[in-house]
Amino acid sequence: MAVGRRALLATAVAGAGAVGIARRSGFSPSNTGSAGADTLTFSLWGSDGEIAAFQALARAYERRHRGIRVQIRMESYQQMYTNMDALLAGGRAPDLFRCDYANLGMYSASGQLLDLSPYFGEQDRKAFLPALWEAVCHEGKPYAVPHHTDTTAVLYRKDMFRTAGITSVPTSLDEAWSWDEFTEICARLRKKLHGVYPFVYGWQQAGAFRWLTWLWQAGGRILDESRTAPAIESEAGLRALRFTQDFFRQGFVPPNSSVKSAAYPDPLFTAGTVAMSFAGDFLLPTIDPALKKDLYGVTYQPRGRQAATDLGGNAVAATRTTENPELAADFLKFLANEENMVRFCEQCVVLPTRRSLLNQHLDYAVRPDLMPVYAEQATVLTPAMTEQIAVPGFGRINSALQDELEAAFVNRQPADVTLRNIAASTRTALASA
Amino acid sequence: MATIASSPRDVRPTTPAPAPPPPGARRAARFRETLAAYCTLGPNLVLVTVFLLVPLVMAVVLSFQYSTGLASLTWAGLANYRQLAGDPVFWRTVLNTAVFCVATVPVEMALGLGIALLFNKVMPARPLWRTLVYLPMVISGVATALIGTLMFDQNIGLLNKLLATLGLPAAPWQTSGSAAMASVVLITLWMRIGFNMVIYLAGLQGISPEMYEAAEVEGAGPWQRLRNITVPLLGPSTFFLLIMNVIYSFQVFDTVYVMTLGGPGHATDVMITYAYRNGFEGRQQGYAAAIGIVLYVIVMIFTALQWRFSRNRDTVG
Numbered sequence: 001m002a003v004g005r006r007a008l009l010a011t012a013v014a015g016a017g018a019v020g021i022a023r024r025s026g027f028s029p030s031n032t033g034s035a036g037a038d039t040l041t042f043s044l045w046g047s048d049g050e051i052a053a054f055q056a057l058a059r060a061y062e063r064r065h066r067g068i069r070v071q072i073r074m075e076s077y078q079q080m081y082t083n084m085d086a087l088l089a090g091g092r093a094p095d096l097f098r099c100d101y102a103n104l105g106m107y108s109a110s111g112q113l114l115d116l117s118p119y120f121g122e123q124d125r126k127a128f129l130p131a132l133w134e135a136v137c138h139e140g141k142p143y144a145v146p147h148h149t150d151t152t153a154v155l156y157r158k159d160m161f162r163t164a165g166i167t168s169v170p171t172s173l174d175e176a177w178s179w180d181e182f183t184e185i186c187a188r189l190r191k192k193l194h195g196v197y198p199f200v201y202g203w204q205q206a207g208a209f210r211w212l213t214w215l216w217q218a219g220g221r222i223l224d225e226s227r228t229a230p231a232i233e234s235e236a237g238l239r240a241l242r243f244t245q246d247f248f249r250q251g252f253v254p255p256n257s258s259v260k261s262a263a264y265p266d267p268l269f270t271a272g273t274v275a276m277s278f279a280g281d282f283l284l285p286t287i288d289p290a291l292k293k294d295l296y297g298v299t300y301q302p303r304g305r306q307a308a309t310d311l312g313g314n315a316v317a318a319t320r321t322t323e324n325p326e327l328a329a330d331f332l333k334f335l336a337n338e339e340n341m342v343r344f345c346e347q348c349v350v351l352p353t354r355r356s357l358l359n360q361h362l363d364y365a366v367r368p369d370l371m372p373v374y375a376e377q378a379t380v381l382t383p384a385m386t387e388q389i390a391v392p393g394f395g396r397i398n399s400a401l402q403d404e405l406e407a408a409f410v411n412r413q414p415a416d417v418t419l420r421n422i423a424a425s426t427r428t429a430l431a432s433a
Numbered sequence: 434m435a436t437i438a439s440s441p442r443d444v445r446p447t448t449p450a451p452a453p454p455p456p457g458a459r460r461a462a463r464f465r466e467t468l469a470a471y472c473t474l475g476p477n478l479v480l481v482t483v484f485l486l487v488p489l490v491m492a493v494v495l496s497f498q499y500s501t502g503l504a505s506l507t508w509a510g511l512a513n514y515r516q517l518a519g520d521p522v523f524w525r526t527v528l529n530t531a532v533f534c535v536a537t538v539p540v541e542m543a544l545g546l547g548i549a550l551l552f553n554k555v556m557p558a559r560p561l562w563r564t565l566v567y568l569p570m571v572i573s574g575v576a577t578a579l580i581g582t583l584m585f586d587q588n589i590g591l592l593n594k595l596l597a598t599l600g601l602p603a604a605p606w607q608t609s610g611s612a613a614m615a616s617v618v619l620i621t622l623w624m625r626i627g628f629n630m631v632i633y634l635a636g637l638q639g640i641s642p643e644m645y646e647a648a649e650v651e652g653a654g655p656w657q658r659l660r661n662i663t664v665p666l667l668g669p670s671t672f673f674l675l676i677m678n679v680i681y682s683f684q685v686f687d688t689v690y691v692m693t694l695g696g697p698g699h700a701t702d703v704m705i706t707y708a709y710r711n712g713f714e715g716r717q718q719g720y721a722a723a724i725g726i727v728l729y730v731i732v733m734i735f736t737a738l739q740w741r742f743s744r745n746r747d748t749v750g
Contacts, residue, residue: 085502089503107503110501254588258608258696260694267589271589273589395715395716399715403522407698410697
C-alpha cells in the first residue's frame with residue numbers, strides 16, 4: 001500500500017501530539033538525572049501498596065510546598081541497583097532513591113551520597129532507633145534516613161499445631177523457644193504431620209544474610225568489632241552452621257528451600273507445605289488473603305545465647321550530585337516525620353524507625369493483631385548487629401553467603417570448610433570495598 | 434551430430450558500439466557508486482561500531498582493571514585472568530556450559546527437523562500446530578523460566594504432582610544437581626524447538642518436489658529420500674541453526690537465573706550467570722568482564738571452526 005503525503009503528515013502530527021500529551025501527563029521520556037531547581041526526582045521500587053503510599057506522600061509534599069514537584073520514577077527491584085550504579089557512574093542519578101540497608105554502605109563509602117550531617121542535628125538523630133540510625137551511617141556521618149524497617153517472626157498454623165498436640169506458643173520475648181525446644185517442636189511436627197515440613201526459613205536468594213540471625217543467636221559475629229576482618233571462624237559460627245545444617249539433615253525444612261532456591265516462605269506456608277514460616281511482616285499482605293485469619297498466628301524467633309533478628313526494611317538517600325541538596329534533605333525529613341511514617345507503616349504493614357512510635361498503637365491495614373509481636377521482635381536488633389551489615393562490601397559478602405550456605409545445606413560441605421570459605425570471601429570483599 | 438554454426442566474422446552490428454566514456458566520467462561514476470555503497474552500509478557500520486565494537490573493546494580493557502563501577506578504576510594487568518585460572522567455580526561453569534550445550538543443541542535440532550517434516554505435510558489444523566510449537570519462542574525467556582519454576586517446583590510443582598498421580602516418587606528437581614540441570618534443559622528445549630522448526634520448514638519448502646518424484650521413480654524409499662535428498666539439501670539451514678543454537682547455549686542466562694540461580698550449589702551455574710553475579714551482585718566488574726572475554730573467545734573459535742570445516746554453508750538449500 002502506498003503511503004500518501006497526507007497520511008504521512010497526519011501520522012507525524014499525531015505522533016508529535018502523543019509525545020506532547022505524554023510529557024504533560026508527567027511521563028518522563030528519560031528516566032535519568034535531576035529535573036531542575038524546583039523538581040525532585042525520586043527513584044524507587046515497591047509493591048503496589050508501597051508505590052501508592054510514596055505517591056501520596058509526594059503529592060502531600062507538593063501541596064505543602066507550592067511550585068515544588070516530586071517526580072517518582074519506578075524501577076523493578078531486580079534492576080534497581082544495576083540501574084543506579086550506571087546512573088551514578090554516568091552522573092545522571094536522581095536526587096533521591098530508595099535503598100536497602102545492605103547496599104547502602106557501598107554507596108556511602110564510594111562517595112555517591114549526600115552527607116546529611118548539616119541537615120540532621122543531634123535531636124533529629126536521637127529520634128531514630130540507634131540500630132537503624134547506625135545502619136545509615138558511614139564513619140559517623142549519616143547518608144540516608146532510615147525510612148522503615150521490617151523483621152522476621154514465626155508464623156504458625158494453628159490447625160497443624162493442634163494435630164501435633166502443641167497447645168501453646170511463646171507469648172513474650174522472654175518465653176521464646178530455646179534452640180533445643182525449637183528442635184523438639186520440629187521433631188514433633190515431623191512425626192505427627194505427614195507430607196508437611198515443620199518450617200521454612202526466608203533466606204532465599206538476596207535474603208541469604210538472614211542466616212546471620214542464627215549466628216548472632218549463637219553469640220557469633222561475621223565481622224570483628226573494628227569491622228575490618230572476618231570473625232565468623234569461631235565456636236559460635238560452628239554452632240550456628242551445624243544447627244542450621246541439621247534443618248536439612250533432619251528434614252525440618254523442605255529440601256528445596258535452601259539459599260539459592262526460589263521457594264519463598266509465603267507460598268509454602270499458604271499452600272500448607274509447612275507448619276511454620278519465618279516470614280517478614282511485609283509478607284502479611286500476601287499471606288493474609290490466602291488464609292483464614294483464625295488459621296494462623298505468630299510467635300517469636302527462637303533464642304540461643306541471645307535473641308536476635310534480621311535487619312529488614314529500607315532507607316531513602318539523596319545523591320551527592322543533586323542540584324537541590326536543601327530541598328532533598330527537607331523532603332527526607334518530611335518522609336520520615338512522625339505523621340508520615342505512621343501513615344506509610346500502617347498502609348504497607350512495616351515497622352517504624354522512630355523511637356516515639358515504638359510503643360504507639362498503629363492501625364495496620366493487615367493483621368494488626370500480629371504486628372505487636374513483630375514490633376517486639378525488632379527490638380532485639382542491636383547496633384552491633386546492624387553495623388556488620390552496613391559495611392561497604394556487604395553485597396559481596398551476601399553473595400558469598402549465598403554460595404557457601406548452599407554448599408553447606410545441599411552439598412553437605414563441612415561446617416569448618418564453609419566458615420573458612422566465607423571468611424576468605426569476606427576478607428576479599430573488605431579489602432576491595 | 435548437431436553442429437553449432439558460428440556467426441560470420443564480417444557481420445557488423447547494425448548500431449555502432451558506444452564510445453568508451455572519458456576517464457573523468459568513469460571516475461565520477463565510480464565515486465557515485467562508492468558513495469551509494471557507503472550510504473547504504475553507513476548506518477549499519479555506525480550501529481555495529483557503537484553497539485558492538487566499542488563495547489567489545491571497552492570490555493577487553495575492563496577485564497584488565499579492577500572496577501566496582503563507582504570507585505575509580507585501577508589497573509590489574511593479568512590479575513583477573515590469573516584469578517579465573519585458579520577459580521574452581523569458573524571451571525565448573527565452563528563444564529556446565531559445555532554440558533548444557535551438548536544436551537540441548539543436537540536434541541533441539543533433531544526435534545525441530547522431525548516436527549518440521551511432520552508439519553510440512555498436509556495435515557489438519559497445520560497452522561495451529563505450527564503456532565503452538567513456536568509460541569514459547571515468542572514469550573520472553575524470563576516468563577518461560579517462571580512457568581518452568583511452577584512446573585518443576587519440588588513440592589508443589591505440576592510435574593511432581595503428575596508423578597505422584599502415577600504412583601511414582603517425586604523427582605528432586607531443585608535439590609539434585611543432575612535433575613536441576615535436566616529441568617533447565619527441558620525448558621530450553623520447549624522454548625527453542627519452535628525456532629528450529631521454522632528454519633527447517635523454510636529450508637524444506639525450498640527443496641523442489643521434482644527431486645522427490647524422481648527419487649521415487651528410481652525406487653528410493655522414505656528413509657533413503659530423507660537421508661540422500663532432504664538432509665543434504667537442508668545443509669545451509671543446519672549450518673545456520675548449529676551456529677545459532679551453540680551461541681544461544683553458550684549465552685544462556687535468563688532460564689538458569691530464574692529457575693535455579695545456578696544451584697543447587699553450582700550445579701547449574703553457567704558462564705553468563707557467574708559473570709552476572711560477579712559483575713552486578715559482587716560488583717567485581719573487571720573479573721566479570723574477563724569471564725565475558727573468555728566466553729567470547731570460545732564462541733569465536735567454535736564459529737571459526739564451523740565456518741572452516743562446514744562443506745555446505747554456501748550451497749543453496
